[in-house]
Amino acid sequence: MHQIISDEAWRDLLAADGTAAASKFQRDFVRAAVARATGKRPSLRHLTLGQAARILERVGQSPAKLTRGGRGVPALEKTGTIAQWTLFGMLVLMVTVSSPAGFLLGAGIVGLMFLLRKRRRDRQAWEDANWAGSPVSAAQGIAVPDARIEAPGNHAVPQLAAFEGQAPILPVARAASPGRGRYQVSLGRSEWPNVEVVGEHAYGKAIKSALRASKAPVAVGRDSECEGVQIELVAEPDNPYDMNAISVRWRNQVLGYLSREDAIRYAQPIRRIIASGLIAATTARIWAYDGVERLQARVTVALPEPELIAPLNEAPTGVNTLVPWGSAIQVLKEEDHFDILCNHVPPGGVGLLLVSLHRANRILKNGVERPFVEVRLDGERVGELSNITSAHLLPLLEHTETIGETALAYAKISGSALAAQLVLHAAKATEISNDWLSVGPHFPPKLLPRATEYDVPPAYGI
Missing domain, CATH: 3.30.70 (Alpha-Beta Plaits)
Structure with a gap:
């Protein structure tokens, strides 16, 4: 099971600390450790020794490994770098002279190397924008695909559960209209898909529609994926299986649900947003494989920790x-x-x-x-x-x-x-x-005061 390191955690791990810059081999070691622990390989081109130690501790590795095997020793690392490039050059040369088509193959290897370097630069630009505090923009880095797994069958829809001692929340008239304002739960932070959705295989038609709308090819026997899909989180107090249910919707079509545990965690801020007449919006990553008889799909949504979605207080009066x-x-x-x-x-x-x-x-x-x-x-x-x-x-x-x-x-x-x-x-x-x-002023979103419960309109089946 891979760890999930939130963007908030990454900003803390990569906070400036004034320590010396990590060497190339030290950066590569940390990247590999993160990839093994999380399934994603960051760029970390600007990594310092202090940041490297914090990251290794976070993924369960000893910071002492930063100096093992000659890492951080300039002479040894220089020798290692020369050896790497020498071997690479010899490989390209051998491939080039081995056959008439060798030149094209060698050119392809060199081109692939430059493509990988460009992908890492793009990924670093994304990290600078989202983890180092640069102006937030759409993620342009190359995300390492998550493990492609089929949603378990028992996650098709939220399951029925009893809530002893909990008073039901009375639904109110659905006052919201298609013109409601959107409340982006990231508040301007990066939108990295980190929370799993359940029950996707029950909503294959909607998932295929979302993929096609995002220009992702959908064909039998092949997989498709897209990122940055704008979705909404909709509380369903009238859901007959779970009164805490929160559906994940694309253009008002259900793609799946937050798990029972996540629905409870996110109920307060999501319901507060909806009760305030706003749409709780974020982005999602969608992957699917059309196996003819059954669609395998995985949807992940970008969500900060629940307590960091909506402010505790209201904005002061004035402009x-x-x-x-x-x-x-x-x-x-x-x-x-x-x-x-x-x-x-x-x-x-x-x-x-x-x-x-x-x-x-x-x-x-x-x-x-x-x-x-x-x-x-x-x-x-x-x-x-x-x-x-x-x-x-x-x-x-x-x-x-x-x-x-x-x-x-x-x-x-x-x-x-x-x-x-x-x-x-x-x-x-x-x-x-x-x-x-x-263009201003940029007013903060107007939310209802913080409360334990909020009345939200019925939404199940709508």
Whole structure:
């Protein structure tokens, strides 16, 4: 069973740490370890030794292996690299002179090598955009296909279960219309398909339609796949098999369901989005093999952890604009404001908040003013950013304040009754596009206040 490392986890693993860059052989060793553990091979071209050690620990390997077998020794690695290229050159030469068609075969080998290098560069560009905090764009990297397995037969539809002591949720009239706004649950983060859908083989017709619409060939005896398919998550309180059921739909056609366990985990944020009159949207990867008698299919959807889908608080009053999601930025001096933060730490210890960013000035001993970024929660100061990090955001705040807007950003809060910390996720000024600046303000989605239960309209069979 492969591990699943979420994008949030990757951003933590690849956080800047100031350690020396890992060597080529060390990077390749870490990539191979990740591939064995997860089934996916990242690029990791910019890997440092500290990041490499964290990743190895995450996949159950000893960081000490980074220096075994001569890894990290410049002279040995240089010799190994020369040996690799020498053997490769000899192989191409032998193939080229072995037969009249050898030249074409040798050219094909060289072309394949360059194609693989291009795929890795593309993958690195995706990682830079989604794991290192660059502006988020559609994933262009080459994803290593997941293991192609057939959905177990007992996962066709959610199973009937009793919920003792749980009051039923009364459905309300279906007020939503096709024109409802979409709430992208990623909030601007990468959309990597990481959550398995169950029961796909019961919805072969819809899966084939989605594949064809994505220009993926569908033919008997061959497999098809597509990524980045826009799907919706629909809560079905009237589902006769499971009142917590959440269906995965493409153009209102069911492709499958979240598993029973995942449906319970994601029920609160998904129902909150739907009850607020919005569509819970994300992307999916679809793979299928048409075996004539039966369609084998696998659908995976991109979902952050449930507590990081919707903010715990509401946006402050006034004209606000939501800054795009960016790399993790540690908020400083939050320990000085624990009396405020402790009231926002959720029972699970981790949650998402909407905070506002403001320009402030600090007077140095020599009388010089130094600007920095102050972080506020519901209008109260809860910390600040370092001088270096502030410099990346101050131009953006100058712009928003000039046009009368308050900059908002998402922040991850984690802690307990003893301590709490804030990690800001905001794009830097250099990562903001001119299109984003020219079209605004960018209001945050309007959600109902956080609650234990929400009334959502019936959706089973609709």
